[in-house]
Amino acid sequence: MKILDNGICSISSLQASGYKEGKYGVSILYHENSTAAAVYTQNKVYAAPIDITRKHLENGKISAVIINSGNANCYTKEDGMKKGLELAQLVADTLDIPVEDVATASTGVIGRQMPMDIIKPVAEESLKRLGNSRECASCAADVIRTTDLVSKECAVESTLNDGTVFRVAGMCKGSGMIAPNMGTMLAFIVTDLEMDKDTLQDAIRDSVQKSFNMVVVDGDESTNDTALLMSTNDVKGAVDDNFYEALNYVCTNLAKKIAKDGEGATKLIEVVCDGADSYDDAVVVAKSIVSSSLVKTAVAGADPNWGRIISAMGYSGVDFDPDNVSISIGSGDDNVVIVDKGTVTTYDDPEKLEAAENLMQKDELIIRVDLHEGKESATAYGCDLTYDYVRINAEYTT
């Protein structure tokens, strides 16, 4: 697997663009007669663009995606649907494609009508800038940001068992927050490997589960979350595990970037739960730890307060023997065991505590717990909780 440098435009036949004025940005992805599938928020309250995309993807056919930032177009009723479709129609008219082949996504403030007098000219300008270049990819990834500090891209090239060379390229926006996490997560992944809509649907569902859903706490989903997987169908080959590996790599890489770009965050926290009786148990424990605001503030303060870790495991609801768990803290290749099958190793060895404190200064941290109950593992991603989180969210203007 080879890392590619051109972001979403690593797919050579794809055209992309991004343009922003003030807080209103519009990105476009364009490739005629692509196939696509998507997964959406499970929030009971969801935005108009989700309704539109769900309907337009029913036949699995797609030619363009329009994504706007600055307004979520959520809780906007009939008027919101009308305006979402108006944007799709603008794309369809300009590119001479059916409106049904245009998917939409929005992120921004909930419960405000879309200011079409501002957004439409931005969309028109964005459409003019469509192209396949490093700059086009960068702009597309850049203008969908809201509170994201950095834009997020990842692309890889890999080879199927039958020798076919293919690419997977993605961009996303979102920033990891304190649970409950309500920052909108939008992800757009494009491959040039030919695939029908059912294969795309299964692939995006599974891959999102292991990546983006391990950042976003289950159920605490934004009104606008969307992850879309699209194929330009340029490359023919027999889809095998190498494709899923490449897709998972891109999704996990993007998910980690979301976690690390938590509002005000300074550190990426990776929590691995090993030795669980079931995969679901592993997921629940890993997420419980990574979502604990007390663990997150402890990480911000580089304080190896493992009591907060075991308490978060304890209230996760998963059954395990507290006197038989192991907890370690690591970064890169370094690792310090703090609790070894229920025995606190730092009581008699203060140097271990110091070593753990040193590791917690690093900007990428791995907290590993082993329940010693079974063989299943899961990894969740999060960030530390700092002063700036509060500043950003208290001042986010409605």
Added chain:
Amino acid sequence: MKILDNGICSISSLQASGYKEGKYGVSILYHENSTAAAVYTQNKVYAAPIDITRKHLENGKISAVIINSGNANCYTKEDGMKKGLELAQLVADTLDIPVEDVATASTGVIGRQMPMDIIKPVAEESLKRLGNSRECASCAADVIRTTDLVSKECAVESTLNDGTVFRVAGMCKGSGMIAPNMGTMLAFIVTDLEMDKDTLQDAIRDSVQKSFNMVVVDGDESTNDTALLMSTNDVKGAVDDNFYEALNYVCTNLAKKIAKDGEGATKLIEVVCDGADSYDDAVVVAKSIVSSSLVKTAVAGADPNWGRIISAMGYSGVDFDPDNVSISIGSGDDNVVIVDKGTVTTYDDPEKLEAAENLMQKDELIIRVDLHEGKESATAYGCDLTYDYVRINAEYTT
């Protein structure tokens, strides 16, 4: 119902004390041959004092309670049990009561052995100070604090239907935090009304459910949470609803004080969910809103961002029609309807938005939502999320 001024010592036959050195405090409550019942954390990982109290309360008989702050005595194994019992024995020896009649509770750092060389002398000094006075009550409530900014007391006098005058007095520690909430909540309620252990058990379980559990997010419980209800049995009378009303008043008053004393908090948030199909639905929706860190930061910034409220309702998992909900913001007797059965009233009336902004400046805020699905209601309590929350928790020394 009359408010009493003497805190836990409003029960005239009860003796109380509190003494603290550095971060280690010990409170004692003492009344021979009382009856008691308690509810405890449901965290899978729980502290040694909970084991001790659960065992000692089996027969419903109690004469004293010893509460220490500074060390949670949790994840401390056999040694922790030994030290917890040692403290109970010290109380028993000094007061000449059976050790089985002493309940224990702890709050502080998890996973450190109790420094008995410090705590025992503090306990001895506390025992010397037992008495029934305003000062004794204040000290008892004061020294069990950890990150609490203020000590929390409440006492009332009321009358049963048969004319019997009785009292309910309580003190607690705990501070409302971001979900998941892991700050230890300890509450001790004393009444002089005679009651057997089964009546006490039902009473404390029901009252905690409506009060403390509406601050603490379900399942996200500390390793040490304990709420204990004790009767000195001084007053004989037929327990009726007037007792439960008085008990609920004391518990809810204390719970609100916990919510308002959230680490770094400046405002009390009360979320009322009306019109739910079931009580459980109402609880889940109210808690989902009050726990949302985006709602909490919006309140800190006095920003009536109702989109965050409806999103928190949407991911609560409760079934409702988003196009038929009402949302209002109030304080005291003032109230502004922001969403009226799905219609956003502020679109055409910017003065309403301004009125809501003004209400959000107040230090006690009521967010009221109506699902219009049924007739059940529930109220949850929380606080705003400010810079200081992060400061306090990042620097809380292990």
